[in-house]
Amino acid sequence: MAGSTFGKIFRVTTWGESHGAATGAVVDGCPAGVTLCAADVQPYMDRRRPGFSEFTSGRAEPDAVEILSGVCDGRTTGAPISMIIKNTGQNSGEYDKLKGVYRPGHADYAATQKYGIYDHRGGGRFSGRETAGRVMGGAVASKFLAELGVKIRAYTVMVAGVHIDKANFDLNETKNNPLYMPDKKAYEKAAARLRELMSEGDSAGGIIECVVSGLKPGVGEPVFDKLDALLSSAVFSIGGVKGVEIGSGFAAAAATGITHNDGYYTDNKKVVKYSNNAGGVTGGLSDGADIIIRAAVKPTPSVFLPQRTVNDSGGETTFVTGGRHDPVIAARAAVVAECMAAIVVADLVLQGLSSNIENVKKIYL
């Protein structure tokens, strides 16, 4: 297993389990000279932090991030940036009764086959707590990208079957509700539906949208490291994601060529597009328009209802989940998707510096 590092130049390595001593990330390859302190990272941590709304797990964690290296006098030095949060709210006892039971929708069965042993305490490395390190890395990427005029924002566009109404879209509203929905009315309906499901012991899915704006054209590498391919991988690697689309997404499959193509025109000498079905990516490269990613997130697999399954002795059994679990993953996963997008974009911006000899000469000579 060596899957804990993401990126080629801007590289993020995460570590930590649900019930270990701490969780963290190491960012290697961030350019020197970026203004950075823990207070830049903390707001991102707070957006994914559990325990602070009726719709998040009861496990309350301060998740106060510390920067242990790579920053001197408030600026990055080019050295790896190590960040850490302590785990304080875990309660392993809750999980002891589930030891050896393969929970449906979780990695328990597959991981036991793979490793021979399985850290049953909260899912170990397969826990959503793993995403804390991604958020640390993404916060640093976002700070770097902000210096280049690139902004990224993610939110939910559907929760528990309730879609936002684009006419009501208000990005500020995402700060006011714990489901990160940019539509107050939709939030209220979704919250009501969620409460219903919670009272039944059930859970809900949702759809996240993430928008990258201000990115110049030409970011991405052809063939295997296309901008859309890497965004897809980055977002799909978040636990619970079952689908990813860019721009028109699955609707593109039913369109015809002449209606789907985004024609170009010039606006004040700038090349722009009449439409954005491409979602900001053509041929795997950014085309100057907003990049639009959507991800489908499955309902939380930990539900408080009896489920039939098998244990590690091969015996069939019925169990009811204990522990603390969000009734919906999509809400807190939005900031994780945003952070993964930031890491991909930061890495591809840096990879692109060497795309042509004129650029190389600009820096080297």
Added chain:
Amino acid sequence: MAGSTFGKIFRVTTWGESHGAATGAVVDGCPAGVTLCAADVQPYMDRRRPGFSEFTSGRAEPDAVEILSGVCDGRTTGAPISMIIKNTGQNSGEYDKLKGVYRPGHADYAATQKYGIYDHRGGGRFSGRETAGRVMGGAVASKFLAELGVKIRAYTVMVAGVHIDKANFDLNETKNNPLYMPDKKAYEKAAARLRELMSEGDSAGGIIECVVSGLKPGVGEPVFDKLDALLSSAVFSIGGVKGVEIGSGFAAAAATGITHNDGYYTDNKKVVKYSNNAGGVTGGLSDGADIIIRAAVKPTPSVFLPQRTVNDSGGETTFVTGGRHDPVIAARAAVVAECMAAIVVADLVLQGLSSNIENVKKIYL
């Protein structure tokens, strides 16, 4: 740009442009001892070959693959396997009138921004001809996986708005029609609709489905190198793909936890699932069930209708595409998706060999 290599242990590097002398791939990391010859690869090449149906580009290419290295006495030696096809049917003249015109839906504009120069002849490296190398790599991966009992098969489930009827599903039928649809009736409707679009100079999109069967549980690496994440990236990197989903996909977002979870039971001491909403992947690892991937492919951007756009001098212009272009990408892309899936699975099977010390001892000691 260094995006032409895919995989960590089973690594495929592709090269070649639409109008260059040849196109090829180098597979490094294939285990020694796998039976292999050119005749194993050729059927895959033939499935993506242009010029042999009313629905593919008029560019007729034999695409006869040669193996130049890595095989001795009919078996792989562990050395890199270099494969090549000659480009014979290209006609660069067709493209000269488009030099400097940014074709909508293509990489022309973004690539010019990135590289300073742009190989306008058929899109250069951004051409669909780039996928020939992927198919070579995937054919080798499939041969290796077959020795482990793993089979992969891709086909279209929707073309030009016409969906297959699952009741009519017949995998053999995919060999009988040039749209690779596993439903004869659906094919006939889709073909009729395609002919209509072609007569209008327009094009169509489609949806590909790919199924990996026979894979044991535990394949995939946690966090960033999850099986589903890498499959998503691999398939999304094929030109024209706008969305990817695994198992229930976007439908998962609207489900509730208790209905979406796939409970386990035992069948003849084997652990199996009541359902397969997960699409064969839980926690990023294979769970023993079939792995089911779907990809949305946009309509061919090269349509034979006037389009408004901009040229590289910043002037607005209207043009009509010349050259030869498939009216639908999804059909020929099916084998490419299948090959990318094979490369991902082969690589993750090899990565997984080191997952626990007992396995390491089995081989090393």
Added chain:
Amino acid sequence: MAGSTFGKIFRVTTWGESHGAATGAVVDGCPAGVTLCAADVQPYMDRRRPGFSEFTSGRAEPDAVEILSGVCDGRTTGAPISMIIKNTGQNSGEYDKLKGVYRPGHADYAATQKYGIYDHRGGGRFSGRETAGRVMGGAVASKFLAELGVKIRAYTVMVAGVHIDKANFDLNETKNNPLYMPDKKAYEKAAARLRELMSEGDSAGGIIECVVSGLKPGVGEPVFDKLDALLSSAVFSIGGVKGVEIGSGFAAAAATGITHNDGYYTDNKKVVKYSNNAGGVTGGLSDGADIIIRAAVKPTPSVFLPQRTVNDSGGETTFVTGGRHDPVIAARAAVVAECMAAIVVADLVLQGLSSNIENVKKIYL
């Protein structure tokens, strides 16, 4: 900059500067099921720890290692293993007077050109303290390799111009002297010479030897990832190393073919060699004999004598080093070389698992 990760499957990422809050490493890709606790790592840390002999820097650090993740119930789980030590003995004030002065033999000038800014406090990331993370990673690699019967040991064979006498070679003696010399008499002479140099404010170089024993034949990958090439890179990356040789090393250049070749014979059905000029590596692969690496380490560049140099305003100046510095790097670097060798061997053992289809089937089927 993204140079803080080493290895492909067994991957070590280090972080931390001389005068930051802490220093650490993350090991990703260690197989699950290896017995491991902090007490396994600490003895390695103690061997490189400063401040405990007349020949090491006065900076006294406990360097007590903590394992923060990846271990459950005393065994590795397959998840990344994060390890950390606190920095406690740093004294940044000592360095303030050197701010902006390019110290000869150090990275100061080159790093300032590279990053625009330079963390002058103890050399920042360019400090020898960076090697603490390598030792953590190497300790884990050694624990894993011990389960396969592989042992690695490094020591000095020359310090301050005094060579060991092979006739006196006693590996146990390395534990008794702070120069890690396996020859008591040579140690005494070297120590005397070192004291002389210290009294003059000068410093000394040395040669490290590292022996890997018990490794089976066939470990290493052809062409670029040869066992000797990676060992060379790993050891050369330790600050101060100016040369690396394997087996006969530079002496090979003056030999003739018939005298240099190591003929094979059989001993109790095992294939063994009459000699070991190859140093255990042929064609980049281990050949079953001991692997023997030697590294030349330059004298500590921080000497307490006036030196002429330039500062970052371009002015010529003369300065005398303050701070605390070992009079010889080679001694404490021995354990670092041993640890780097362990990481290389662990990684190549794991890479080699997929070398042939029969091995793959042994694990996968």
Added chain:
Amino acid sequence: MAGSTFGKIFRVTTWGESHGAATGAVVDGCPAGVTLCAADVQPYMDRRRPGFSEFTSGRAEPDAVEILSGVCDGRTTGAPISMIIKNTGQNSGEYDKLKGVYRPGHADYAATQKYGIYDHRGGGRFSGRETAGRVMGGAVASKFLAELGVKIRAYTVMVAGVHIDKANFDLNETKNNPLYMPDKKAYEKAAARLRELMSEGDSAGGIIECVVSGLKPGVGEPVFDKLDALLSSAVFSIGGVKGVEIGSGFAAAAATGITHNDGYYTDNKKVVKYSNNAGGVTGGLSDGADIIIRAAVKPTPSVFLPQRTVNDSGGETTFVTGGRHDPVIAARAAVVAECMAAIVVADLVLQGLSSNIENVKKIYL
């Protein structure tokens, strides 16, 4: 096995065996816009080509290189550059009598253990013919570096025990003698000694020196990807190399700090050094001085004298090498070392573009 790719951004993948159909390389990540044609690569191929002097193997190969992709109108496009030479002079019959015999000094025994099967025809992938692909990659790297004012040149400084006299050093002389020695007198002595050894059926070793000039300070990445570490790995990966040193090399181990440090001064506002014991690398970064690498190459293991060994049935045997073999590897390996150095430097120059935010802004904004 996945060791056939070198580099992170400027990446070279080589393929081909001694007795296969062809040999080649794919360069991915070369910036677009570099002037390049086959005539730029051919002179490098000619320097390593066999069969054209009394001191090289009788196997005469034209080794005419073709560029199959990545170049359009005489300039690189940013797409992968595929290059190929045909194998024409192989004579596999020569090797049949050695099938199953473990030749001392070769990979035969270790490779058989690793792969289960072994391509005995000329050593397969372990043949020196493998280096042809390195030379193709290095020729492209050199062309790119020339545009930045960086020049690299390698030659022999010792052959068959005869060292050059620095007082006679004349780089032009390397073109006049087949041993690539920059000293006519030394060449004549070495040639005489070589003829003697050849008449005895024996072979000789040698030492290569490689100088990189014109490289600006700050190239290299800290910790594991130091310039000297990667140069060492690159050169050590050439078959037959047993030692590598930079600058003062092994002599550094015997020096004292004050004599070994290279003080800085200013010359016309440029920072320069009084001496170059560092060999142009401090802290793993280039320091603006010439980079000086030396490599010890063992004598050709294929000698025409009886040798005792073991075969793959475990039987002891005596054999005499047939086939065609250079009496010294070091001479033809010089251009390979030069090419490997070029690849390392090209890759690290490109990696360094992202070292600080000011540089990133210069290109991106």
